[in-house]
Structures are given as C-alpha cells and as structure tokens.
Amino acid sequence: MSKITPRTLSGFMELLPAPQQQMERFLQVLRETYALFGFTPLDTPLVESADILLAKGGGETEKQIYRFQKGDADLALRFDLTVPLAKYVALHAGELSFPFRRFQIGKVYRGERAQRGRFREFYQADIDVIGDGKLDVANEAEIPAVIYSTFTRLGLEKFRIRVNNRKILNGFYAILGLTDRSGEIMRTVDKLEKIGADKVRELLTGELGIDSGAADEILRFIAITGTNAEVLTALESWRGRNERFDLGLDELATVVKYLAAFGVPETHFAVDLTIARGLDYYTGTVYETVMLDHPEIGSICSGGRYDNLAEYYTDRQLPGVGISIGVTRLFYVLQEQGLLNPDLPTAPADVLILPMTQDLTAAATAATFLRGQGIRTQIYTEARKMKAKMGYADKLGIPYAAFLGEDEIAAGQITVKDMQTGEQITSGLEEAAARIRAGLAAKNEGRLILG
Amino acid sequence: MSKITPRTLSGFMELLPAPQQQMERFLQVLRETYALFGFTPLDTPLVESADILLAKGGGETEKQIYRFQKGDADLALRFDLTVPLAKYVALHAGELSFPFRRFQIGKVYRGERAQRGRFREFYQADIDVIGDGKLDVANEAEIPAVIYSTFTRLGLEKFRIRVNNRKILNGFYAILGLTDRSGEIMRTVDKLEKIGADKVRELLTGELGIDSGAADEILRFIAITGTNAEVLTALESWRGRNERFDLGLDELATVVKYLAAFGVPETHFAVDLTIARGLDYYTGTVYETVMLDHPEIGSICSGGRYDNLAEYYTDRQLPGVGISIGVTRLFYVLQEQGLLNPDLPTAPADVLILPMTQDLTAAATAATFLRGQGIRTQIYTEARKMKAKMGYADKLGIPYAAFLGEDEIAAGQITVKDMQTGEQITSGLEEAAARIRAGLAAKNEGRLILG
Numbered sequence: 001m002s003k004i005t006p007r008t009l010s011g012f013m014e015l016l017p018a019p020q021q022q023m024e025r026f027l028q029v030l031r032e033t034y035a036l037f038g039f040t041p042l043d044t045p046l047v048e049s050a051d052i053l054l055a056k057g058g059g060e061t062e063k064q065i066y067r068f069q070k071g072d073a074d075l076a077l078r079f080d081l082t083v084p085l086a087k088y089v090a091l092h093a094g095e096l097s098f099p100f101r102r103f104q105i106g107k108v109y110r111g112e113r114a115q116r117g118r119f120r121e122f123y124q125a126d127i128d129v130i131g132d133g134k135l136d137v138a139n140e141a142e143i144p145a146v147i148y149s150t151f152t153r154l155g156l157e158k159f160r161i162r163v164n165n166r167k168i169l170n171g172f173y174a175i176l177g178l179t180d181r182s183g184e185i186m187r188t189v190d191k192l193e194k195i196g197a198d199k200v201r202e203l204l205t206g207e208l209g210i211d212s213g214a215a216d217e218i219l220r221f222i223a224i225t226g227t228n229a230e231v232l233t234a235l236e237s238w239r240g241r242n243e244r245f246d247l248g249l250d251e252l253a254t255v256v257k258y259l260a261a262f263g264v265p266e267t268h269f270a271v272d273l274t275i276a277r278g279l280d281y282y283t284g285t286v287y288e289t290v291m292l293d294h295p296e297i298g299s300i301c302s303g304g305r306y307d308n309l310a311e312y313y314t315d316r317q318l319p320g321v322g323i324s325i326g327v328t329r330l331f332y333v334l335q336e337q338g339l340l341n342p343d344l345p346t347a348p349a350d351v352l353i354l355p356m357t358q359d360l361t362a363a364a365t366a367a368t369f370l371r372g373q374g375i376r377t378q379i380y381t382e383a384r385k386m387k388a389k390m391g392y393a394d395k396l397g398i399p400y401a402a403f404l405g406e407d408e409i410a411a412g413q414i415t416v417k418d419m420q421t422g423e424q425i426t427s428g429l430e431e432a433a434a435r436i437r438a439g440l441a442a443k444n445e446g447r448l449i450l451g
Numbered sequence: 452m453s454k455i456t457p458r459t460l461s462g463f464m465e466l467l468p469a470p471q472q473q474m475e476r477f478l479q480v481l482r483e484t485y486a487l488f489g490f491t492p493l494d495t496p497l498v499e500s501a502d503i504l505l506a507k508g509g510g511e512t513e514k515q516i517y518r519f520q521k522g523d524a525d526l527a528l529r530f531d532l533t534v535p536l537a538k539y540v541a542l543h544a545g546e547l548s549f550p551f552r553r554f555q556i557g558k559v560y561r562g563e564r565a566q567r568g569r570f571r572e573f574y575q576a577d578i579d580v581i582g583d584g585k586l587d588v589a590n591e592a593e594i595p596a597v598i599y600s601t602f603t604r605l606g607l608e609k610f611r612i613r614v615n616n617r618k619i620l621n622g623f624y625a626i627l628g629l630t631d632r633s634g635e636i637m638r639t640v641d642k643l644e645k646i647g648a649d650k651v652r653e654l655l656t657g658e659l660g661i662d663s664g665a666a667d668e669i670l671r672f673i674a675i676t677g678t679n680a681e682v683l684t685a686l687e688s689w690r691g692r693n694e695r696f697d698l699g700l701d702e703l704a705t706v707v708k709y710l711a712a713f714g715v716p717e718t719h720f721a722v723d724l725t726i727a728r729g730l731d732y733y734t735g736t737v738y739e740t741v742m743l744d745h746p747e748i749g750s751i752c753s754g755g756r757y758d759n760l761a762e763y764y765t766d767r768q769l770p771g772v773g774i775s776i777g778v779t780r781l782f783y784v785l786q787e788q789g790l791l792n793p794d795l796p797t798a799p800a801d802v803l804i805l806p807m808t809q810d811l812t813a814a815a816t817a818a819t820f821l822r823g824q825g826i827r828t829q830i831y832t833e834a835r836k837m838k839a840k841m842g843y844a845d846k847l848g849i850p851y852a853a854f855l856g857e858d859e860i861a862a863g864q865i866t867v868k869d870m871q872t873g874e875q876i877t878s879g880l881e882e883a884a885a886r887i888r889a890g891l892a893a894k895n896e897g898r899l900i901l902g
Contacts, residue, residue, distance in 0.1 A: 003763065003764055003765060003766070004502055004503060004506045004763055004764055005764070006503065006537075006538045006539075006541040006542040006761075006764040006765065007500065007503070007538075007542065008495075008496060008499070008538075008542065009496060009498060009499065009500060009524070009526070012496035012498065013496075014494075014495055014496060014539070015494065016543060016546055016547075017491040017493070017547070017553070020491065020492055020493060020494060021491065021492065023494070024492050035799075035827050036822045036825070036826075036827050036828070037822065037827075037828070037829070038799050038800035038803075038827055038828055038829030039799060040468040040471065040472065040798075040799035041471055041472065041475050042468070042471060043465075043466065043471060043474070044459075044465055045459060045460060045463035045464075045465060045572050046497065046558065046572065047460060047463065047517075047528075047560070047572060048459070048460065049458065049460060051455055052455060052457065052458070055455045066498070066519065066521055066526075067519075068517065068518075068519030068520075069519075070517055070562050071562070073460070075460070075517075077498075086457075087457045087458075087459070088457075088465065090457040091457040091458065091459065092467060095467055096467075096468070097843055097846050097847050099832065099833065101799055101829065102468070102799075107497065109498070111521050111522070121496050121497065121498060131833070134833075135832075135833070136832040136833050136834065138811050138830065138832040139832055141811075141815075142815070142830070142832075145815075145819065149822070257812075258811060258812065258815050261811075261812045261813075261815035261816045261819065262815045262818075262819055263819040263823075310457075312454065312455055313454055313455055313456070313457040314454060314457065315454070347491075348486075348489050348490060348491035348552055348553075349489035352489075360589050360592075360709060360712075361708075361709065361712045362712075364592075364593070364596075364709050364712035364713045365712045367713075368596065368712065368713055368714040371487045371488065371600070372714075374487070375487075376486050376487050376488075376489055377487070377488070377489055378488070378489030378552065379589065379593070381550065381586075381587040381589040381590055381593075382550065382582070382585070382586070382587050383587065392548055395548050396548050
C-alpha cells in the first residue's frame with residue numbers, strides 16, 4: 001500500500017508527551033487560579049457563523065480568518081475568545097447574573113504567515129467581568145491580583161504588571177487640544193520602548209504634524225516615572241482641567257489603593273503612562289505584563305476596561321474588564337529560553353510495576369491498590385529483558401519502579417526502587433504507597449517556570 | 452447601528468454556566484482517572500491536512516468532514532481522535548517509548564444532519580495503548596478496569612461492560628465454512644438486541660443466503676449466556692477445530708481471569724458473544740458499556756483491540772487497544788434524563804463577600820486570605836441593595852455569603868452565612884475559612900451521575 005507521509009501543519013503546535021505534561025500543568029494552574037477568583041469556566045464552539053465572528057470586520061481579521069462553507073452555511077473558526085464571549089453574553093443575557101465573571105481557555109485560529117514562534121492554532125486564556133449597564137472600578141483594581149496570582153502560581157518571579165488608564169490619556173490629549181489625534185498619538189507613544197524618545201518626538205512632529213510645544217509636553221507626560229505614589233502626585237498637577245482626566249486619575253488611584261489588600265507587592269506593579277494597548281475599545285484601566293529578564297518577549301498578559309462588549313449584537317450596554325494570556329506563544333518562548341523547570345515529573349506514570357512472573361494477578365492487584373491511593377500506575381506488560389524494561393522506565397522518567405517476584409508475592413510485599421537515588425526498599429503495599437506518595441509530593445513541589 | 456442576531460450553530464453544544472460546571476467536573480474525572488492508569492495526555496491540532504485525515508477514505512467520513520481551503524492548503528477538521536493518533540505515532544515513532552499509552556480528550560467534528568441529541572462538534576475521550584510490533588493481551592485485560600473506574604468515579608453504579616473477542620467470532624465462522632461472510636454475518640448478529648433472534652435468523656437465511664443448519668448454529672452460539680465461567684466452558688466445546696478460535700478463547704479467558712485483580716466486580720462485566728463492533732479493524736477483544744436502566748442510550752464506552760493503527764502512514768506494525776467515550780452526547784443524555792446530581796455546587800464561587808462599607812480594603816484583604824486557603828472567592832462590587840446582592844448569591848447558588856460591616860472590620864472578624872441552612876456565624880477569618888472548607892468538602896462529596 002502506498003503511504004501518505006505523516007505530518008503536522010506548520011504553525012500548529014503538537015508536543016511530545018513530556019512537554020505536553022508541562023503544558024497540562026500550565027493550563028491546570030490557569031484553571032485553578034482563575035477559578036479561585038470566582039470566574040466560571042465557559043466553553044463555546046470553535047466554529048461559528050462567519051457573520052457573527054466578522055460582525056466588527058476589519059482588515060487583518062478578514063484576511064487571517066479560517067472561513068469555509070458547509071452546505072449552505074458560511075462558517076469560520078474563532079480568532080479570539082472575546083467575540084464568542086460577546087455573542088454568548090448577548091444571546092444568553094436573560095439567563096446570566098451580572099456581574100458575569102467567566103474564564104475561558106481554548107484554541108483560536110489565525111492564518112498568519114508561518115514564522116518561527118508564530119502559531120496559527122493557539123491557546124488563549126481569558127478572564128472577563130461583564131456588568132449590566134455599569135461595572136464598578138473595583139473590578140479594575142482586582143485584575144492585577146489575578147495576574148499576580150497566576151504568574152506567581154506558575155512559578156514566575158521576575159515580572160511586572162504595568163498599568164495605565166485610557167481616560168487619563170484621552171483627558172490629557174483633550175487638555176492639549178489634540179483629542180482628534182489621540183488615537184494616532186497613542187499608537188506612536190506605544191512604540192517608546194522600542195524606538196526611544198527622540199524617534200517618538202520625530203514621528204509626532206513629523207508624520208503626525210503635532211506642534212513642537214505639544215510634542216514636548218507629551219514626552220514630559222509619558223516620561224513621568226517613580227513609585228506609584230510619585231506618579232499619582234505628578235499627575236495631580238493636571239487635575240481640574242479636564243473631567244475625563246480627573247475621572248481617570250481617580251480610577252488609577254483606586255487601583256493603586258487596593259493593591260496591597262489584594263496581595264500585589266509594589267515590586268510587581270508599576271503605573272506606566274506609556275502604555276495604551278493598541279485596540280481602540282479600551283476606555284479605562286489597561287494592563288500589560290512583562291518578564292523583567294525577557295523584555296523582548298513583550299507583554300505576556302494584557303487587557304483592560306471596555307465600555308461596550310457586545311455592541312454588534314445587542315443594544316444592551318455591557319461594560320467589562322478582561323485580560324488574556326497567549327498561552328501557546330508564552331509556553332513556546334519559555335521552552336526556547338529553557339525556563340521550564342526540567343525537574344518536575346513529566347512521566348505518564350508515577351510507578352512502573354515490573355512483574356517477574358508469568359501470571360500478572362499480583363501485578364494487577366498491586367496496580368489496583370496503588371491507583372486507589374491516587375498513584376498513577378502502569379504495569380509493564382511486554383515480555384522483554386529486565387534491562388529493556390528498566391530502560392523504558394528511565395527514558396520516560398518514571399520516578400519509581402516496582403518489582404514483583406515470587407518472593408515478594410509469597411510474602412505479600414513489593415520492592416520499590418527510587419529511579420533517581422537508586423534506593424530500593426521491600427515492604428508491604430501500604431507502606432510502599434505511603435513512601436511513594438511522600439516522594440511524589442517532594443518531586444512535584446518545584447515551580448513550573450524558572451525566572 | 453444595525454445588529455447581527457446573536458446565535459449559536461445548531462449541533463454545537465454551548466452550555467450555561469451551571470451545566471458547564473457539571474461538564475468540567477465530568478472532564479476532570481476523566482482526566483484524573485485516565486492519568487491514574489498511566490496514560491499520558493496528548494493534544495493534537497483540530498485542523499489537519501485533508502489528505503492525512505482522509506487517508507482511509509470511506510463514504511460517511513468524506514460526506515461529513517468539514518473540509519476547506521486556506522491559501523494553497525487543503526485542510527479539514529478532525530472527525531475523531533484515532534486518525535490524528537495514528538498520524539502522531541507514525542510521525543513521532545522514533546521519539547516515543549512503546550508501549551505508548553496516551554489519552555486525549557478533545558473536540559471532533561462531523562457535519563451530520565442536525566437532529567436532537569446529535570452533535571456536529573463533540574468531545575471524545577479516548578485512551579489507547581500502542582505496541583511496537585506486538586502488544587501483550589494483558590493490555591486488553593486492563594481496559595475493563597479503566598472503564599469500571601471511570602464510570603464509578605463519575606458516580607454511575609448501574610452499568611455493565613460487555614466483552615467479546617473477534618478471533619472467537621472469526622474462528623467460529625471459519626469452523627462453519629463462512630469466513631468470507633463473517634463480516635456481514637456479524638453486522639447482522641449485532642442487531643440481535645434491537646430486532647430479536649427470529650428476525651436475525653430471517654436475515655441470515657434470507658438476505659444473506661446462509662443455509663438453515665449454519666444459521667441455527669450461529670443462533671445457538673450467540674445465545675450462550677451465563678456467568679463468565681459458564682460462557683467460557685460452553686465455548687470450550689468448540690476448541691481444537693480452529694486455531695484462531697482457540698487463540699481468541701485463550702485471550703478471553705485471560706481477560707476474565709484478571710478481572711478481580713483489576714478490581715472489576717462480576718456484576719459489572721459480562722462476556723457477550725453478540726457484540727462485534729461495527730468497525731472492521733478490531734481483531735481481538737471488543738468492548739461495549741451499557742447503562743442498565745437506560746439500554747436505549749446504547750453503548751456509552753466502546754472500543755477494542757486492533758492490529759494496525761497507522762497502516763496508511765507507515766510500514767511499522769503498530770497494534771493497539773483503545774476505548775472511546777462520546778462525552779458530549781453522554782452528557783446531553785444524562786442531562787435530559789435528569790441523572791446529573793443537582794446537589795453538587797455549580798456556582799462560580801464558594802464565597803461571595805458582601806462589603807458593607809464604601810472602602811473595599813477589608814473585603815480585598817479577606818478575599819485574598821480566603822483565596823490563599825483554596826476557597827473560590829468573589830467580592831460583590833456593585834452598589835446595590837442588600838436584597839439584590841443576596842438574590843445574586845442565591846441565583847448563582849453560591850454556598851456562602853460573607854458580610855463585612857464596620858463592626859466586623861473593627862473586630863477583625865467576618866460574618867459568614869451558609870446560604871442553604873441560613874446559619875450565620877461571626878468569627879475570625881481563619882476560623883471562617885476552616886468552617887467553609889469543611890462545609891465545601893461535604894457539599895462536594897456527592898456523585899456526579901445518579902444512576
């Protein structure tokens with residue numbers, strides 16, 4: 001028979017078992033942390049009507065979307081989790097309780113040009129809080145706590161959450177009489193870190209045609225740094241000149257005020273007036289998160305406050321605040337940088353039972369007992385040399401091998417070898433299980449992300 | 452602005468938050484149980500090259516598959532998890548250790564005619580053990596233990612695993628000189644339960660043209676019932692007439708022999724000579740699982756032994772054994788039948804903190820503490836009347852409401868109300884957390900599936 005060469009599409013991540021176990025840990029931490037903050041899991045279809053997904057339209061989206069016909073239906077794969085959320089909330093609003101807090105971790109699809117580290121199928125992990133008509137700024141204050149907990153639980157230490165408020169920016173540009181230009185200005189200012197202040201000034205006065213006095217004030221404004229208190233104090237000097245600015249400053253002060261109570265240390269949080277987030281629809285607090293030792297990765301968790309989630313589907317005003325982690329790309333980068341802890345177990349089993357008799361009854365009994373104790377157990381079933389069996393355990397990184405020979409069976413015992421230390425102990429099953437469980441707890445203690 | 456009516460495609464399950472929580476529990480039990488048996492999680496792309504997915508071809512598959520172009524690429528959505536597994540193993544064989552044990556829980560797509568209870572996007576939950584060249588029958592003996600543990604952990608009590616062996620069937624038909632017809636005969640015999648013995652005999656002698664003596668022997672054969680030991684004894688009377696039959700009988704005896712050691716009670720297991728499984732590629736043990744009180748649902752977990760997983764992609768002989776649960780359909784039916792335990796918590800949070808002061812510092816501090824204790828906590832942030840806030844907790848089924856008024860804050864205490872009993876206790880945070888944790892453990896104790 002002629003064969004079809006097996007292959008996986010470029011841009012589609014397909015992991016070997018060991019890294020897949022790391023990915024599972026990653027996703028499990030996200031699920032648990034998001035749930036701790038009272039977000040409910042959602043799971044919407046990966047396929048939707050194309051008109052639903054493309055309601056907003058827009059160039060990149062239309063180009064990148066996977067769209068296809070099936071019968072009469074014009075379908076597409078979702079390209080993010082926000083549009084399906086908007087549809088979900090608009091469709092089910094009558095059955096939901098507001099504020100509606102949901103998380104969703106799922107794959108999305110973008111037919112981008114294939115490129116190293118760019119994925120066409122990738123996981124996003126989103127949380128959003130949606131209000132009905134209004135939503136208190138306290139929700140914006142809580143988001144840094146979710147980000148901080150998430151990355152801390154993943155093991156990451158050196159990161160910082162950067163926060164700004166779009167009302168402050170918009171208000172500031174209104175003060176300068178540049179309201180109409182604020183969008184372009186913000187997109188330019190957003191490049192500060194990449195291209196430097198001089199180049200930003202050049203773009204402002206050149207391409208954008210801003211007069212040089214205003215450009216200077218913009219640069220002075222975005223150069224405000226210091227502790228959160230210092231930045232807030234500096235911003236106070238503009239108070240009273242624009243309502244929106246004042247409101248934004250109040251909101252920012254509220255976010256900063258609750259940080260400590262929400263358990264976010266100042267070391268991991270910075271008000272940063274340069275960030276705006278590209279998307280037009282943010283209207284209040286905006287967030288970015290950077291790894292301090294790897295700024296080149298860019299933001300690993302971003303989001304913000306918006307005023308109208310589902311305007312394409314309903315007249316109901318649904319303000320919200322949300323953040324998103326691009327899981328697949330982050331995982332890929334962590335892997336590339338060697339930042340995934342190699343010491344955490346990635347084996348399919350905790351114990352590999354090696355039967356040394358033809359009859360497997362004792363092995364099955366032991367496996368059933370260990371599984372009942374929560375220990376992931378495999379029986380090595382194939383008739384091969386002991387060396388090959390041990391090689392199997394070794395290659396998979398299974399932490400314990402358990403031998404069941406005639407002597408052990410007769411004595412109702414089992415010999416368990418710690419594959420790392422080589423220590424080998426013969427004991428009853430209960431004692432063995434307790435020892436294995438304690439050993440596993442220690443082995444699983446480490447952080448997933450080093451850095 | 453003109454609105455697009457929000458809707459979800461027919462045949463695509465989209466759950467409200469409470470049933471989604473039940474679904475999450477369901478999936479979590481599957482993940483945990485599969486992992487306990489030493490299966491490693493895999494996650495392959497939902498999109499593959501159409502030629503990979505359609506390597507085997509075949510009518511229904513080609514009709515139902517979602518296939519589309521993107522640029523030059525001819526793509527399709529996977530319609531099961533077996534074909535992607537075959538591709539994965541063929542592609543990565545050099546990097547895998549055999550036996551390779553994997554589980555995968557993921558969505559698959561079939562553009563079937565829309566029908567109540569039929570889904571176009573649905574979860575399958577598969578396990579497979581793949582050998583390199585050969586695979587010991589012990590793996591076939593272990594599968595009933597996985598099925599039994601899975602459904603027992605889900606809470607189901609009244610179910611039975613039905614087992615047969617294709618070699619016994621094929622050998623038997625060889626004894627009758629009907630080898631060439633065994634496929635059609637088995638497909639006919641498979642209908643026994645639905646249409647009865649008389650109708651099966653009619654089909655055999657009529658449509659299939661089997662002579663009446665052979666038809667009688669077929670009906671006598673498939674009528675063999677009794678305990679496992681009785682069935683095995685009855686089958687012994689054919690031994691020695693066909694090698695394949697004898698081998699199948701040995702395999703079946705092995706599967707039965709290890710049942711008790713693998714913790715599967717006889718009540719939940721039956722050798723059943725009428726089942727064959729539709730698919731042609733099973734070559735040894737085959738499995739079906741039925742709910743005793745709901746036979747109309749059909750098999751809720753099926754699978755079997757096959758000799759060649761990846762013949763379309765590689766010359767390497769990769770025998771295996773696997774089972775699959777059609778999760779979405781099973782979940783739907785359980786929901787319809789009212790068999791999902793309504794007493795298990797489905798709320799997004801365990802505790803809703805109701806701040807009774809303008810300042811939320813104390814609420815944030817309490818929430819942070821409770822979350823640190825593993826308690827899912829939400830702060831009710833909106834300025835509404837107490838009645839509305841309590842209604843929110845009530846509607847979502849949040850088990851505990853926690854009040855933080857000025858008295859509590861001054862005393863470093865919190866008042867926690869058990870929403871079910873109405874009991875209200877004011878205490879320190881640590882004591883409250885311990886009481887909540889104990890209460891949650893009790894509330895979460897029940898089975899997910901009743902039946």
